[in-house]
Amino acid sequence: ELRCRVSFFPGTTVAEMRALIEEAVMGAAAEEPWFREHPPVVSYEGFQSAGTVIPADAPLIETIGRWHRRVHGAEMPIRVATSITDDRYYTFTGTPAGCYGASGGNPHGADEWLDLTSVAPTAKVIGAFVLDWCGVAG
Numbered sequence: 001e002l003r004c005r006v007s008f009f010p011g012t013t014v015a016e017m018r019a020l021i022e023e024a025v026m027g028a029a030a031e032e033p034w035f036r037e038h039p040p041v042v043s044y045e046g047f048q049s050a051g052t053v054i055p056a057d058a059p060l061i062e063t064i065g066r067w068h069r070r071v072h073g074a075e076m077p078i079r080v081a082t083s084i085t086d087d088r089y090y091t092f093t094g095t096p097a098g099c100y101g102a103s104g105g106n107p108h109g110a111d112e113w114l115d116l117t118s119v120a121p122t123a124k125v126i127g128a129f130v131l132d133w134c135g136v137a138g
Contacts, residue, residue, distance in 0.1 A: 007082040052091040
């Protein structure tokens with residue numbers, strides 16, 4: 001039995017990823033006589049979703065990056081993550097979305113933490129971004 005929790009990059013669907021995994025497992029098992037009589041079982045655990053990507057030069061990223069620079073005096077780090085966030089729902093429907101927030105660590109862990117000194121600057125960036133994005137301030 002093989003239990004899978006998989007993540008994958010944009011451009012590959014859940015069905016395509018499962019097919020690739022199962023093809024590899026069944027192909028390897030076909031070479032062993034015992035497995036021909038006792039075929040492996042592949043199962044999947046955890047949430048699975050197609051990946052999304054927003055180009056670093058997208059207007060959304062450039063605008064929040066500009067406000068990040070103004071507040072922090074440094075470039076906004078661009079990150080790639082294999083985690084699942086709700087921003088994918090917007091991106092799937094054609095509205096680019098991403099994650100920007102306060103600093104911390106061990107997300108969803110028993111010892112998850114937030115750097116309280118990062119909250120106020122993060123709120124300034126987000127507030128300025130919203131006003132700018134909506135055409136209220138620039």
